[in-house]
Amino acid sequence: MTADPARATLIDGKAFAAALVDQVAAAAARLEADRGVKPGLAVVIVGEDPASQIYVRNKGETTQRAGMRSDTHRLPETTPQGDLLALIGELNADAGIHGILVQLPLPAHIDSAAVLAAIDPDKDVDGFHVVNAGRLAVGLPGLVPCTPLGCLMLLKHELGDLTGLNAVVVGRSNIVGKPMAQLLLGQSCTVTIAHSRTRDLPALCRTADILVAAVGRPEMVRGDWIKPGATVIDVGINRVPSRDPERAAAGKTRVVGDVAFDEAALVAGRITPVPGGVGPMTIACLLANTYTAACRAAGVEPEPLGA
Numbered sequence: 096m097t098a099d100p101a102r103a104t105l106i107d108g109k110a111f112a113a114a115l116v117d118q119v120a121a122a123a124a125r126l127e128a129d130r131g132v133k134p135g136l137a138v139v140i141v142g143e144d145p146a147s148q149i150y151v152r153n154k155g156e157t158t159q160r161a162g163m164r165s166d167t168h169r170l171p172e173t174t175p176q177g178d179l180l181a182l183i184g185e186l187n188a189d190a191g192i193h194g195i196l197v198q199l200p201l202p203a204h205i206d207s208a209a210v211l212a213a214i215d216p217d218k219d220v221d222g223f224h225v226v227n228a229g230r231l232a233v234g235l236p237g238l239v240p241c242t243p244l245g246c247l248m249l250l251k252h253e254l255g256d257l258t259g260l261n262a263v264v265v266g267r268s269n270i271v272g273k274p275m276a277q278l279l280l281g282q283s284c285t286v287t288i289a290h291s292r293t294r295d296l297p298a299l300c301r302t303a304d305i306l307v308a309a310v311g312r313p314e315m316v317r318g319d320w321i322k323p324g325a326t327v328i329d330v331g332i333n334r335v336p337s338r339d340p341e342r343a344a345a346g347k348t349r350v351v352g353d354v355a356f357d358e359a360a361l362v363a364g365r366i367t368p369v370p371g372g373v374g375p376m377t378i379a380c381l382l383a384n385t386y387t388a389a390c391r392a393a394g395v396e397p398e399p400l401g402a
C-alpha cells in the first residue's frame with residue numbers, strides 16, 4: 096500500500112504469493128495426514144537458458160518449502176523430441192507425480208505444441224493443454240494457466256465482486272490473454288481482448304475498469320491510456336538497458352512491465368508493480384494447481400485457495 100493519495104495503491108503480488116504458498120503448504124499437509132497423499136510436481140527443463148534455469152530452481156525450492164515432492168529433470172539442449180516425449184509418458188504413468196510442467200521456451204528443434212499435447216490433461220499444472228483450454232472455455236473444472244489465475248486472485252482480493260466491470264485484456268496469447276479473458280468472463284465482467292491490430296487502443300483502454308497488459312512490449316501502455324481509478328494488472332516482464340548509461344554500456348539491464356509504471360501510477364486506483372506484482376503469483380499458483388491435481392487424483396474436494 097502507498098500513503099500518497101495522488102498515487103495508485105500498489106498491489107503487492109510478492110506478499111500475496113508468499114501467503115498463498117503458506118496456504119497451499121497447510122492444505123497439502125492436511126491432504127497427506129488425512130489421505131496419505133503427498134502432492135508431487137515434476138518439472139522438465141531442456142537446455143541451458145539462464146532465465147529458465149532460475150525459474151526452474153525457484154519452482155523446485157518453493158515446492159519443497161511447501162512440503163511437496165519436487166522432481167526436476169534437466170535434459171541437454173540436444174535432447175531428441177522422442178526422448179522428451181518418452182519422459183513425459185513415464186511421468187504420466189507415475190502415480191506419485193500429480194503435476195507435470197515443461198519449462199518454456201523449448202529448443203527450436205522441438206515442437207512445443209506436440210510436447211504440451213503429450214501431458215496428461217489432469218497433470219497439466221500449467222493449464223496449457225487444449226483439453227484444459229476447452230474446459231475453461233465451457234466452464235468445466237480443469238487446470239487454469241498459472242499467470243492468469245494469479246491475476247484473478249489479485250483482482251478478487253483487491254476488488255471483491257467483479258460483476259459488470261469493464262475489463263480490457265491487451266494481448267491474445269493462448270497462455271495469458273485468452274485464459275485471462277475467459278476467467279474475467281466467468282466473473283461476469285464485460286470483456287474485450289485487444290491486440291496489435293486493435294483500432295485506437297488508447298481509447299479502448301480508457302474504457303477499462305480493469306486493464307490487463309500482457310503484450311510483451313516494454314512500457315507500451317501509457318498513463319493517458321488509463322481511466323482514472325482503474326485497476327491495472329501488468330503481466331509484462333521485459334529486460335531493458337539499465338537507466339545508468341555506464342551500467343547500460345556494461346550490458347546491465349533492469350526489468351520493466353508492459354505498463355509505463357510511473358505515469359500509470361498517477362492515474363490508476365490500483366496497480367501491480369514489476370517486479371513484485373504478477374510474476375511471483377505464477378509460481379504460487381503452480382503449487383496451488385499441483386495441490387488441486389493431487390486432490391482430484393485422490394477423489395478429494397480441494398480446499399479453496401487464494402481467498
Ligand SMILES: Nc1nc2c(c(=O)[nH]1)N[C@@H](CN(C=O)c1ccc(C(=O)N[C@@H](CCC(=O)O)C(=O)O)cc1)CN2
Pocket residue numbers: 150196197198199200221241242332350369370371372373374375376377378
Ligand atoms: N512452462 C512454463 N514456462 C514458462 C512460464 C510458465 O508459466 N510455464 N512462465 C515464464 C517464466 N516463469 C515461470 O516459469 C516466471 C517468470 C517470471 C517470474 C517472476 O516472478 N518474475 C519476477 C521478476 C524476475 C526478474 O527480475 O527477472 C517478478 O515479476 O517479480 C516467475 C515465473 C516463461 N516460461
